[in-house]
Amino acid sequence: MGWGDLGVYGEPSRETPNLDQMAAEGMLFPNFYSANPLCSPSRAALLTGRLPIRNGFYTTNAHARNAYTPQEVVGGIPDSELLLPELLKEAGYTSKIVGKWHLGHRPQFHPLKHGFDEWFGSPNCHFGPYDNRARPNIPVYRDWEMVGRFYEEFPIDLKTGEANLTQIYLEEALGFIRRQQASQRPFFLYWAIDATHAPVYASRSFLGTSRRGRYGDAVREIDDSVGRILRLLRELRLGENTFVFFTSDNGAALISAPEQGGSNGPFLCGKQTTFEGGMRVPAIAWWPGHIPAGQSLSLAGLKPPRDRAVDGLDLLPAILQGQLMDRPMFYYRGNTLMAVTLGLYKAHFWTWTNSWEEFKQGIDFCPGQNVSGVTTHTQEEHTKLPLMFHLGRDPGERYPLSFGSAEYQDALGRITPAVQQHQEALVPGQPQLNVCNQAVMNWAPPGCEKLGKCLRPPESVPEKCSWLH
């Protein structure tokens, strides 16, 4: 979902009354970033509080490449990483993930091995349908075992866009909240819905209801579901005792526009890029009675781990006292530091959208947008003299500052040491997204035998994954 997809962020059709209301009751972050312009690395960062370059969710197979966790990827979240639910367990929390995990689908990467107590959802994206011969359909898990596959037990009609997955995920969420309230135990719910990810889907009752097409239908269903979750929390008198945070794992994927792509508002480009459209995302904090609200680690009375670098910040000072949090934002593709933002200045060390080859095939991450020398289709190096933008005057990254200006020199003088400090202290994690192997796909997830749905894997042939952009 993109920055510009909610009414409260300026979506002109204004079809998100529940999220807009959540923002009105809570705190809106117009200046919030995902850790990566792609799903898996961003989610790994969300749960570990560490940049993908540290937690291993990146590739070194080629320069400046985005990578994620398709079925054939061998890697996943390392055991050495501490996830939020693992930390929360020490404080007595029960944790559930509903929806897309995306941190690896092989047995050792299972969410219940990484701190979660319950899971309903899928390990990978809901791509498909596949023939179950060259490639299996993606499994849907309940806790340890597969309970079916997308396009089979969990249908998605690519033609009409109909799928009732968001409703299923909603029921899972509401049921979990009710059970936790009944047992009077603290809980962490990670509600990782994916209806706005292509192939975009919505339930029958939402299909065709948006002015924005199918993507809008999916946004409306998510908005409605968030409203129902917040209402349940209030009904159960949990509202004042529950911190709720809404955000996205990357900007809207403009390659899927217009029918299946969202909006990044006034920002440049979208998902896959390190321009603002790729990583500036909607974010709303809600905690009635404490409005504005607080940050989850501190809320549970925990301290972040001290044996490793944590990029995540305690947002409490921002949320409770309105303090401006000003720290550098790092934009990576693979292990390449593409850009950094410090205060209102963003410096690009590399510019690239995607290759001419891809672009000529119609794969466009910046449709309708073209900033000469900025949205480049060759990898352009600016490490010596970064391209610099003032994100206040120029949020759309259209007007590079003049290299000779005092403003440029001053900003660069502050950015350079911040980058040096970051790079000198950086201990990259073992890259998890370098090796692919058809044999590791979801051929025979646990539980498949009960369903009679085990498939025969091909011979194991590890190979370098090919990451195109």
Place this chain on the structure above:
Amino acid sequence: MGWGDLGVYGEPSRETPNLDQMAAEGMLFPNFYSANPLCSPSRAALLTGRLPIRNGFYTTNAHARNAYTPQEVVGGIPDSELLLPELLKEAGYTSKIVGKWHLGHRPQFHPLKHGFDEWFGSPNCHFGPYDNRARPNIPVYRDWEMVGRFYEEFPIDLKTGEANLTQIYLEEALGFIRRQQASQRPFFLYWAIDATHAPVYASRSFLGTSRRGRYGDAVREIDDSVGRILRLLRELRLGENTFVFFTSDNGAALISAPEQGGSNGPFLCGKQTTFEGGMRVPAIAWWPGHIPAGQSLSLAGLKPPRDRAVDGLDLLPAILQGQLMDRPMFYYRGNTLMAVTLGLYKAHFWTWTNSWEEFKQGIDFCPGQNVSGVTTHTQEEHTKLPLMFHLGRDPGERYPLSFGSAEYQDALGRITPAVQQHQEALVPGQPQLNVCNQAVMNWAPPGCEKLGKCLRPPESVPEKCSWLH
């Protein structure tokens, strides 16, 4: 000011707390249009309720040209037009215009000859400074007489951007409201500030306070001023008895970006164009106690004139009962119908931004945006087979519908008769913006003799005005 310039419309720096609050207390229109992508014609339409093609605020000198009222223009608002203050006079209202008039600067076009009872402001834009030889500086009027000129008695520092005009205009507004309240007479205040028009200016106390540069400073001063006007209305217990409407006369002028240009949010291009960025504008209605509010003509118990075509709508059903107003929107340049929107479908009959010659000189109405075949630099005719966009799925006008699709055919089938009906009933007004003459400039406005500031006009040489885009 552009659609995307207010926090409530998604401006990322969120620096308009007063206008955002006005929207929260009133009604926001995400789908509101000015009648023209340029100042004078749009303001003429605002005050007459009639499209510029009817009220004469257009040119026929060349095909599809924008025109306005610079000092040398001969024309202005025809006596035959009925302006809002003229209608309101029948209902006992006192009317004042503060700021830019822009409907003609020759004596017969004076606002006090067209229904206003008071005026403080200028007849033309605050361009300058001029040498008072080839071209006089623009006068500032109090009622019938000039009280000084821009860059002289009313300084604007082009280097620092400092001018206290918005504060002067604010005091004029507050004083008028106080006097009307004291005399218990109904009033209409047309507060036509122009601080966001290049050369952009702000008062010293606002300069440098925005994250958005000088343009943001101007927006912040306007926002603060609106807050002060609304507070005064409440203090005087006029709030529940006063309808307030905030809007802009066209989209942000992106040619002035980034330092002096605003934001049109997710929309294509800006001022001067008939894309959404040129004509979709912010609009907020406010009327506490009646929230949401009402429309001014009906509010005063008046009926619109019946002897002429009125394009303006009674917005009361939308504002009081939330009824969707669905009628065609017509986008003109000069007397050329460039585009029409019906429901969510927009059909372009002509596409043009500006000429290659201008564009190559750096005059860019769509910086960073380039939609092939849409943001054209030659005038492209599509009258037979219009370029069509779905503004719900594609508010940025990036993805023309396929000509062969059922959706295209269906939309065109509804648009064609609406356009026919419009064109058949259309009685164009006498074009006012065709003739220019250096002799009609503001050489010796009334009152100049008292100030010793009368200038000698050159010989009268009427000629065709040259409108470049």
